[in-house]
Amino acid sequence: MGPCAGGAVYSPAITDFILMVEQTSYMFVTGPSVVKTVTHEEISSEELGGADTHASKSGVTHFACASEVACINDIKELLSYMPQNCAEEAPIYEYQPGDEKRPKLNSLIPENAHLPYDMKDVIEQICDQDCFMEVHKNYAESIIVGFARLAGRSIGVVANQPAVMAGVLDNNSSKKGARFVRFCDAFNIPLLVLVDVPGFLPGTDQEWNGIITNGAKLLYAFSEATVPKVTVITRKAYGGAYDVMNSKHIGADMNFAFPNAEIAVMGAKGAVEIIFKKEIDGSENPEAKLNEKVNEYAEKFANPYGAAARGFIDEIIQPEDTRNKLIKVYKMLENKVCDMPKKKHGNIPM
Secondary structure: OOOOOOOOOOOOOOOOOOEEEOOOOEOOOOOHHHHHHHHOOOOOHHHHHEHHHHHHHHOOOOEEEOOHHHHHHHHHHHHHOOOOOOOOOOOEOOOOOOOOOOOOHHHHOOOOOOOOOOHHHHHHHHOOOOOOEEEOOOOOOOEEEEEEEEOOEEEEEEEEOOOOHHHOEOHHHHHHHHHHHHHHHHOOOOEEEEEEEOOEOOOHHHHHOOHHHHHHHHHHHHHHOOOOEEEEEEEEEEHHHHHHOOOHHHOOOEEEEOOOOEEEOOOHHHHHHHHOHHHHHOOOOHHHHHHHHHHHHHHHHOOOHHHHHOOOOOEEOOHHHHHHHHHHHHHHHOOOOOOOOOOOOOOOOO
């Protein structure tokens, strides 16, 4: 199934997500024999275009399945999160309300901003039990995308992963996130964005491979999406990466932050080294002066209250209340309507 002309609707199809079976399925433009003839490189079919290769290196496949049966089961589960076509709403399954507080969230995130934690633990606490289906699990692992349910409602989750490269955005993670956001928007699946991002990954490799364009893809995808879009900042939200991760500035519907969230142009140490460089270098004890300025900057700027005062954060919430808040917000936003300018489509950065 694919795009249709006229009054037809577009239904989710297996072309939207590619599943491969390990050790038995392969994809490549030119096979191992052609590669050997042209480049004199000897490589097996599995190494060149097997399920694990495409799931972790190229990102061409979204799921690497252990067997044909596992593949069929994954397809069934995948389709359970989606409407039949783009004219329908995302499915809402029967849910029995209970105590929605999650006290474990209060201790999941380390107080020390330099210590990692697994964002999947946060997702597990926020969403319904055992319902998270991760997409592109082994590719661009500094960002997590996948489907879940919240009080029976299908949602798409986009989250930074502090346990991998501190959760930075790079070329591959930006493209991975952008594609998932656009899919969810195409099929009316609300978005939940969990933010703990120190920025974009610096370096020549990133710049020469188009981090500006690829980062803009994620920015464009969030900006253009008209489904309900809710953001929770769990810890760090710095610079341009904060803007890109569904900030209020690009049209998020509701933005929450935990009390220890840091919303700033950059981290305290990096900012101080630039702003107060002359003062630090000219002091009798540069290290002590640096620490003094870092503490001063962190106290003044590295918190969510300044952003909340300016309307960029709707509410600062206790972590244990996150699930309850989100259930109410998605209920409030379920009839969201966006009147868009009449046009064929925008031009996503390519």
